[in-house]
Amino acid sequence: MSKLPSRKQIRRDILRLLRNHGKQSFRPKEIAKRLDYRDQRTYRLFRDVLAEMDEQNMLGKVNGRYTYRPRPTRVEGILRVNPRGFGFVEVEGREEDLYVRETNMGNALDGDLVEVALAAPTRGSGRREAEVLRVIERRRTQVVGTFQQLGRFAFVDPDDQRVTQDVYVPREDFNGAQDGDKVIVSIDRFDDRKASPEGRVLQVLGRADDPEIQVLALAMSFDVRAGFSEEVIREAEAIPDTIPAEEIQRRLDLRHKRIFTIDPADAKDFDDAIHVERLDNGNFEVGVHIADVSHYVRPGTALDAEAYARGTSVYLVDRVIPMLPEKLSNGVCSLRPHEDKLAYSCIMEVSPRGSVKSYQIRETVIHSHHRFTYEEAQTLIDGGQADHPFAPDVVQAARLARTLTRKRLREGAVDFDLPEIRVILDEAGRPVEIVRKERKEANRLIEEFMLLANRTVAHHIGKRRDAPLFIYRVHDRPDAEKIQTLAQYVRIFGYQLNLDNGNVTSHELNKLISHIKGNPEAYVIEDAALRAMSKAKYDHQNIGHYGLGFRYYTHFTSPIRRYPDLIAHRLLKRFARKKQTTSDKDALEAQCRHCSERERVATEAERESVKLKQVEFIRQHLGERFTGVVSGVTNFGVFVELEDVLVEGMVHVRDLDDDYYEYDERTYTLVGVDTGRTFRPGDRVEVQVVAADVETRKVDLVFVD
Incomplete structure (x- = not known):
């Protein structure tokens, strides 16, 4: 998998070949031969990309032969506006976005679907520009x-x-x-x-x-829907709390299994539960039991329409805005302890080395016998409370999870470990402390079991020659140009990133991450590596998951809080009942795009809500000194991340009054002309907080000796 070119690279190669041959046309096999796509896996990916380009009318086609199609002078796309006034238009099928000057934006707003006229590339930059001709659809109303x-x-x-x-x-x-x-x-x-x-x-x-209103307003500015309509609430409240006997009868009954949950202390929406049993043959039975949301949320209902519109629950700094009403998310669907619940279970026989030997995916009825917080489970893993009735289960699960982690990393997963923070708020919603989130073994245990189930479910569908329609979680190989830039970037710190024909293997990335661990520049390099990666998304066409090193992967384990998981459950059930059709491809493609977009919006809202409270916190410390690490350097200033609180601020060039500083693009460094003083990413520095603006979420700093 690691040797495969990215879809973007294949697309570029195809366009370059056809463009260089003018009006000449080629059969797919001729194109593949000329591009040296000879091995079976690369050829299969090539045919997939070619079909996608054909669908998007990127190529000319006559009698099964492809030719170059010049790009139109007018195109449609989504306008993304930068706070500084200019914008970019995202056009489906184009690798590079189109630059739009503020004066060429017309009456378009951020997020609008627009028609633009293409201009010639800007001299020097080679950047393609465009002018907005009209707003096709006003999406920001x-x-x-x-x-x-x-x-x-x-x-x-x-x-x-x-x-x-x-x-x-x-x-x-x-x-x-x-x-x-x-x-x-x-x-x-x-x-x-x-x-x-x-x-x-x-x-x-x-x-x-009002602090609470600030967070709510921020969420709503990202088009996060806060309340539920009366119709949705009515439908949710009409769902019975009890399970009919006939429903239990038609399902696999697993209530006798030693099933338990491990979740955050404040969680109420329990999506998943697990059990682990040692079998007589030395293997393990691993059960991953997921709330059967699709049994309750049916297509065509107001409940389903609202869940789809939201796409995901949003975890803001001070609250959760759920995808489903509380009656479902925290009640009927939640796998609460000591209650019978409907589940969709992936039950696997796993060898001591972590290989799945067999599996079954079944509609079940389960009973969670214990609810652990991560802290409680960690105590058992560390050897405490050895007499706890579930201590053997948790310890066994942790041991197997370690094996799964090692196997995954051996097989090509990339092991990013960027720090995460939690802002602790008082009763009025004001920040009182910023702490780093600790990912302990109990967290990783659950993550590994969910990865295993998601992978097994995707393999169950994707392995088939006539694979039915399904939703995959895909992650393309990183773009070769971005990886080349990353390799140059790490070189200034004295590290080497070995490339193979412009591509980087996951093993090479892990080697880099291992080398930088514990060094001041670790954060900035790992962050740069993460930015060089492609974005994971949902797609009905499987291309594998580069970051996890999986050939097949989906999201199956969180249907209470993610709509794609609900789609996966429905498609699995249709497949099991032999009701699968291919006529829904366009609908599924649109759903995948929508869910990917809603995930992007939710992630941005969550990140900005945390940043808002970080800035609010640092505003209480104006004039104070902090130790930080230079996280970025530009021609207009130096970005510094404060070590203890992980708040990023900027020292403006205008405030560097001890010298005249010039920016060296090649080494990402600001250099003092007279003193030779330098600032580069990874440097540890002392700074003072001089301003913090909650509205813009910007922090101004100055260097101190």
């Missing part, structure tokens, strides 16, 4: 922001910095909003970029300085 009254009219200053214009609100559309309120405002009219968009106040959320 409302924004969240702070209401600022100016007599008989008002403006709403958007929280989302990608919306660069204030929204004008006439007095008759205030709807009770007062100066300083956090509001949701519609965008009813926006004809000309020289004038502000016009709208109405739709909802007053609360006061802008």
Whole structure:
């Protein structure tokens, strides 16, 4: 798997070959031969990419022969606006986004579907530019922001910095909003970029300085849906709490198994439970039991439509915004202890070396006999409470999980280990402490078992020659250019990243991660390596998962909080009942795109909510000194991550008054012209906090001796 070129590389090779041969056409086998795609796995991937390019009308095709199709001068895409005013248009099938100057944006807003005219590449940069011709679909119809009254009219200053214009609100559309309120405002009219968009106040959320309102407003600015409609609540409440006898009868009854859960102390939505038994032949029976959400949430209901629209639960710094109403997420579906529950189980026979010898995927009824927190399970793993009735089960599970981890890393998984933080809030929602999250063995135990089940389920479908329609979690190989840049970057720290024809193996990445561990530059290098990776996404076409080193992978284990898992459950059931059809391919493709986008939005909202509280915390420490590590260097300043609190701030070049500094692009270094003083990523520095802006989530620092 590690030798395969990426899909992006194959696409480039195909386009380059056809472009170089003008109007000449080729059969697929001729293209593959000329590109030297000879081995079976590479050829199979090549045919997959070629079919995708054909679907997207990227190539000319006559009688099964392909030829180069010049790109159109007008294309459609999604506009992504940078807070500094310019933007990029993402066009499906294009490798590079199109750059749009602020003056060429017309009346388009961030997120809109637009038609653009292509301009010639910018001299020097080679960057392709575009001008917005029209808005095809206004996808941003409302924004969240702070209401600022100016007599008989008002403006709403958007929280989302990608919306660069204030929204004008006439007095008759205030709807009770007062100066300083956090509001949701519609965008009813926006004809000309020289004038502000016009709208109405739709909802007053609360006061802008209320910590809880700040987080809620941030989430809603990312289009995170906060409440459920009456219809959705009604449908959820109508679901019975008890399981009918006939439903139990038709399922595999596993209530006698020693099943237990391990979750965070504050968790209520228990998606998964496990059991581990030693078999007479020396192997293990590993059961991964997942809440059977698809039994309760049916297509065509308001409940399902709302879950799909959300796509995922969102874990903000101070709350969870669930995908499903509480009746389901924390009640009927949750695998709570000492209750009979409906589950979808993947039961595997696993050898002591971690290989799956056999498996069955069944609709089951289970009974969790114990609920552990991660801390409680860790105590048992560490040898404490040896007399606990489930101590042997947890210890055995931990031992097997270690084996699974070693096997996974041997077979090509990339072992990133970037630190995560938790912001501790007081009762008023104000930050009082920032601590690093500890990933103990109990956490990794559950992760390994979930990975095993997800992989087994995906293999169950994907291994078949006539594989039915399914949803996969895929992760492409990293782009060769990004890896080349990464190799140059690590070289300035004295490390080597060996490449194979422009590609990097997971073993080589793990070797690098192992070498840097414990060094000041470890974080910045690992972060750079992570940024060089492709983004994982959902797709109906399987290309494997590079980061995990898996040929087949899906998301099956969290249907309470992830809609793709619910899709996987439904498709598995249809396959088991021989109801699978191929007519739903377009629908599944759209669902995969939607779920990937909702995941991206949720991740961004979660990250920004944490950053908001980090900045709020550091604002309480203005004037104080911190030790930090340089996390990035640009021509306009030095980014520094404060070690103890993992807050990133910036020292502006204008505040480096001891010398004139020049930026060396080759070594990512700022160099003082007279003193020779340098700042480069990985340097440990002492800084003082001089400003912290919660609205923009930016922190200003200065260096101190």
